[in-house]
Amino acid sequence: xxxxxxxxxxxxxxxAIIGGFYYAMREKPVSIDVATVxxxxxAVTILQEGKTRVKDIYTIHTPIAxxxxxxxxxxxxxxxxxxxxxxxxxxxxSALLDPRTKVExxxxxxxxxxxxxxxxxxxxxxxxxxxxxEDQLRRYRNLSQRNTISEMELQQAMTAVNVAxxxxxxxxxxxTLREAELKAAAxxxxxxxxxxxxxxxxxxIDLVTPADGMILKIYARSAQPVAIGAKxxxxxxxxxxxxxxxxxxxxxxxxxPGSSAEIVDWGGSPIAATVRRIDPAAYEKTxxxxxxxxxxxxxxxxEHVPAGLGDAFRIYARLTVWQADDVVQVPIAALFxxxxxxxxxxxxxxxxxxxxxxxxxxxxESAEITGGLSPGDRVIQHPSDTIxxxxxxxxxxx
Numbered sequence: 001x002x003x004x005x006x007x008x009x010x011x012x013x014x015x016a017i018i019g020g021f022y023y024a025m026r027e028k029p030v031s032i033d034v035a036t037v038x039x040x041x042x043a044v045t046i047l048q049e050g051k052t053r054v055k056d057i058y059t060i061h062t063p064i065a066x067x068x069x070x071x072x073x074x075x076x077x078x079x080x081x082x083x084x085x086x087x088x089x090x091x092x093x094s095a096l097l098d099p100r101t102k103v104e105x106x107x108x109x110x111x112x113x114x115x116x117x118x119x120x121x122x123x124x125x126x127x128x129x130x131x132x133x134e135d136q137l138r139r140y141r142n143l144s145q146r147n148t149i150s151e152m153e154l155q156q157a158m159t160a161v162n163v164a165x166x167x168x169x170x171x172x173x174x175x176t177l178r179e180a181e182l183k184a185a186a187x188x189x190x191x192x193x194x195x196x197x198x199x200x201x202x203x204x205i206d207l208v209t210p211a212d213g214m215i216l217k218i219y220a221r222s223a224q225p226v227a228i229g230a231k232x233x234x235x236x237x238x239x240x241x242x243x244x245x246x247x248x249x250x251x252x253x254x255x256x257p258g259s260s261a262e263i264v265d266w267g268g269s270p271i272a273a274t275v276r277r278i279d280p281a282a283y284e285k286t287x288x289x290x291x292x293x294x295x296x297x298x299x300x301x302x303e304h305v306p307a308g309l310g311d312a313f314r315i316y317a318r319l320t321v322w323q324a325d326d327v328v329q330v331p332i333a334a335l336f337x338x339x340x341x342x343x344x345x346x347x348x349x350x351x352x353x354x355x356x357x358x359x360x361x362x363x364x365e366s367a368e369i370t371g372g373l374s375p376g377d378r379v380i381q382h383p384s385d386t387i388x389x390x391x392x393x394x395x396x397x398x
Contacts, residue, residue, distance in 0.1 A: 029392035030384070034347055035331045037369065037377040043323035044363045046255075047264075050245030050300075052313045054236035058210050062230045066092045066205070070223045071233075075216065079209040079235060087220070087232045089205040102189065109185035116178040123171035130164035137161050213237040216311050238310050243273060243300040245317045249282045252296035254321045261300050265316040272303040275319065322361050329366040334379040335359070344373070345380040345387055347395075352380060354389035 062068070067090040073079070079086070097105070140157040143149045216238065219231040226232075243263060247255070255275060263271040277299040285295045300317060334344045335357075342359050345352040357372030373379070380387065387393070 029350070029394040030352075030387055031396040032347075032352075032383070032387070032393045033381040034378045034395055035334055035381050037328060037330050037373045037375055037379060039326060039328050039375045041323070041325045042327045042329050042361065042363070042366060042368060044321045044361050045318045046247065046251050046321055047316060047318050048245050048247055048251075050243050050298075050315055050317050052241045052243050052309060052311060052315060054216065054238060054311045055240045055242050056211070056236060057216065057311075058213075058235040060086055060207050060209070060232045060235065062087075062089055062205075062207070062226045062228060062232060064089060064091060064205055065228045066090045066226065068220055068224055068226045068232070071218065071221055073215050073218065073233070075218055077215050079213060079215060081210060081212045082208055084209045085206045086209055086215070086235075087207040089207065089226065091204055092225075097189070105185065105188045109182065109189060112178065112182040112185045116175065116182050119171065119175040119178040123168070123175050126164070126168040126171040130161070130168050133157070133161040133164040207232060209235050211235060236311065239305055241302055241305050241309065241311070242276070243302065243315055243317060245298045245300060245319070246285065246295040247298050247319075249294040249296050251321070252278055252282075252298065255298065255319055260320045262318045263300070263302065263315050264318055266309065266313060268306055268308070271306065273300040273317065274303070275299070276301045324361075324368075327360075328369040328373065328375055330357075330369050330373060330379060331381060332362060332365065332367050333381045334383070335367060336383065342367075345383050345389075346373070347378040347380060347393065350393060352383075352387050352389065352391045352393050 069088045069090070071087050073084075073086060137157040137160070140149055140154045144151070144154045213236050216234040216236050218233045220226060220233075255278060257275055257277060259275040261273040261275055263273050275298055279297045279299075282294045282296045285293050287293055298317075298319070330344065335342055337343070338356075341356050343354060343356050346355045347353075355372055358370045360368035360370045362368065380393070
């Protein structure tokens with residue numbers, strides 16, 4: 001009896017040793033995460049930074065050079081078209097005269113005064129000549145009625161009157177011309193005003209707002225000299241906003257007017273938007289990595305403008321490139337490439353089965369499956385290099 005007990009214990013020991021070797025040498029299953037192939041809606045989008053802007057901005061410029069008086073408005077003030085005076089411009093004062101220039105201009109003025117006196121004397125002489133010619137014409141007409149003079153002499157007297165009248169008109173015009181030259185000479189001698197802060201009645205240019213809205217930006221606030229065309233302020237309606245997003249030209253060709261979009265990361269809830277226009281011309285822009293890129297501006301209309309959003313605010317736009325309501329899709333974490341072929345590991349009876357698939361559209365989370373998998377199939381996510389075709393697997397428990 002003891003002999004059989006010893007043999008049984010020895011057999012058990014041998015079996016335990018063999019089982020231990022088998023357990024130590026067997027292929028252990030790999031812990032995996034799985035995902036299920038599903039059918040449902042899918043969209044491919046582009047996320048790009050942009051900024052808001054007021055649709056219609058009116059920039060007020062100065063039409064003349066002069067001294068601008070201090071404006072009474074601040075950014076954010078409401079203005080009314082044709083009534084709100086944003087700025088008042090005094091015409092530029094004349095420059096200070098050095099002694100030599102002052103003497104030269106004084107001499108020119110004196111010469112002009114003499115010219116005026118000569119013109120007036122010529123005007124008096126012309127008036128006297130006209131009076132004499134008219135008297136002689138009256139005498140000739142009386143003599144002509146008595147047939148004392150010839151018709152030719154009467155005609156000559158009439159011509160003399162016409163010539164004298166023309167000379168008088170020319171002399172009067174010359175007087176007007178010389179007096180204007182005198183005023184110009186006197187004006188060149190005028191000194192600038194003692195102060196640029198003239199009373200309101202002396203201000204000759206009022207810059208009024210061309211449209212209702214709000215002052216978005218003031219470029220010149222304090223009293224200061226301004227040149228012709230200097231910017232004074234921007235006027236616009238901050239509730240009438242649009243978004244400008246610069247896209248890569250390769251992405252812009254995939255988007256058109258009417259494409260749906262979403263404004264995100266602006267500081268509030270996402271806002272629905274629609275692409276209104278893609279600019280027809282691209283421009284060159286250097287990226288943060290120093291790469292030269294061709295960019296195209298896309299203009300987006302907001303479905304509604306939320307409170308707090310204003311002009312030139314930074315936003316991010318998620319633009320839809322492609323979308324479908326019913327497609328077979330798989331998480332992109334399950335995909336990997338083998339040469340030119342996309343593949344996945346399908347879970348089949350606790351084993352990994354290498355499966356080639358064909359894909360269509362792809363976004364940041366999932367890919368459209370057009371062949372190789374069916375809805376309900378389970379695939380391995382993030383497959384490691386320890387997994388091969390037929391490897392035993394075990395689903396990781398959360």
